[in-house]
Amino acid sequence: MRVMSQPVGLPEVVESDLVRQVARSLTAAIVQGRLAPGAKVSEAAVARELGISRAPVREAARLLENQGLLRSSPRRGFFVRELSAADVDELYDLRICVERHAAVAASRRLTPETRAALRRQLDLMDALAREDDPATSVEADYQFHRMICEAAGNGRLLRLFDGLASELRIVIGLIGRLYDDPMKLARAHVPLLEAIEAGRPDAILAEVDHHLGVARREVGLLVQSLSPAKPDVS
Amino acid sequence: MRVMSQPVGLPEVVESDLVRQVARSLTAAIVQGRLAPGAKVSEAAVARELGISRAPVREAARLLENQGLLRSSPRRGFFVRELSAADVDELYDLRICVERHAAVAASRRLTPETRAALRRQLDLMDALAREDDPATSVEADYQFHRMICEAAGNGRLLRLFDGLASELRIVIGLIGRLYDDPMKLARAHVPLLEAIEAGRPDAILAEVDHHLGVARREVGLLVQSLSPAKPDVS
DNA sequence: TATGCGTCGATTGTCGACAGTTTTGGCTTG
C-alpha cells in the first residue's frame, strides 16, 4: 500500500481563530463607515457586543493597529485611524512605488493564464460599471491591481499591497461614490494591461504613473474637501 | 492666561508599556541568535522568565508576528520565523523596490543637512571598518540606508524599510561576519551617495540596483549554503 | 519489527477579576 508522501491539495481546515474573526468584523465596520475615523473603539463595548471576553478583542485591535486601521493611545484605548490628505498622499506614493515594481515583474513573468484572468477582470469591471454599485466597482478595481501584484510572484509584495489597500479603504468607505463615471473606471485600466502585455518597461512605468497619479489627485482632492474636523491638540 | 494651543515639542512621556518592552526583549533575543530560527517561543516560558503574566507576552508575540519575526501556528504556539533562500530573495526584491523609490525621492528633497549627515554616516562606517566589529558595521550600514529612506519624506516608506531590515536581521544575526572585507562595505556606498547628490534618476536607479543586487547575491548564497534543516512534509 | 491506538502531560485560547488611570458630570467660585 502506498502512503501519501506529498501534498495533494487538501482544503485548508477552517480554524475558528476568534482573533481573526474579530479583526474581520472590526475591519468590515471600519471600511463600511459604521466606525467613523477618529471614533473610539472600546474593548469592553466590542467584547460585549460580540459576546466574548476582552482578550481576543485586544489582540485583534493590536493586529489592526499594525495594519494601520487603528491607532492606540496608551491607557486611553484604540481609535479608528483618521487619514489626513498627507496620509493619503503617502499611501499613493507607496502604491506607485509598489505597483511600478509589480507591473514590470508581472510583465516579465506573464503566463497565458494570468493574462486571461486579468482580461476577465477587466470585463467584470466593465459589466459592474453598468450597475450602480460603486462599492463593488471599487472592490473590483482593487482586485485588478491585486492580481498584478500577485502575478509579480513576491508574496511579501502582495501583502504589502493588501496593507496599503486596507488603509486606503478607510477613506474609500467614507467617500462612497468615488468616480463620477464608473465606465471610465473600467476603461482606464485597459492601457495598463496592454502595456504589461507588450512588455516594454518604460511604457509600463509611464502607465502606472499616469493611472495612479490621476487617482492620487482625485482622492487627495476629495479627502481635502471633506475634512471639516481638524484635529485639536489637548 | 494663555493656553497652549500648539505642540511645543514636549519630551515624550516614557510609557511603561510592558508589551513594547517584551517585544524589544524578544527581538533582541532573535537578532542576537539566542533564539534560533524555527525555535518554539513558549508563552509560559517567556512570561516566567520575565516575571509577568502571559497576556502581555501574547500581545508582543502577535506584534512580532505581524512584523515577520515570529510565525504563529494556531493551537501550537509561536515559532521564530525561518527564512529560506526564497524568502531572502523576496526581501531583497522589496528592498530594491523601496530603495529605488527612496533614493530618487531623497535626491529631489536633498538638503545640505541631510547631505552632511549622510556623509558623516559614511565616515562613521569607514572608521568602524577599522575595528573588527561586524555587528556594528552592519548596523551602520542599515542606518545609512535608513537615512536615505528617511530623507525621502514618506513615513510609511520608512516604516516599511524598518520592517524589511528587521526581517533580514534574522539571517544577519545568524551569519555573524557577513563581509570578508569591511573596508569594502564602506566604500561600496560612496557611488550611491554621489549619484544621489548628482541628482540624475537614471544613475541613482543603476547604483541602487547594483548595490543591492550584489548584497542580494551574497546573502542569498550564504543563506543557501547554511540551510541544513530542510522542511519535511508531515 | 513496524504500525496504529489510547492515555497523559504540557500548552494554548479564553475567561472573569482587580488595581490604576482617564474621562465625565456636576459643583463651586470668580
Next chain:
DNA sequence: CAAGCCAAAACTGTCGACAATCGACGCATA
C-alpha cells in the same frame, strides 16, 4: 456666565485560572 475643581463612573492594563487541544510516550497487534 465661564473657568476651575472634585468625585464617581468607565475603561484599560495586567493577572491568575480553567477548559480544550496538541504532542509524546507506552502498549497492543499484525
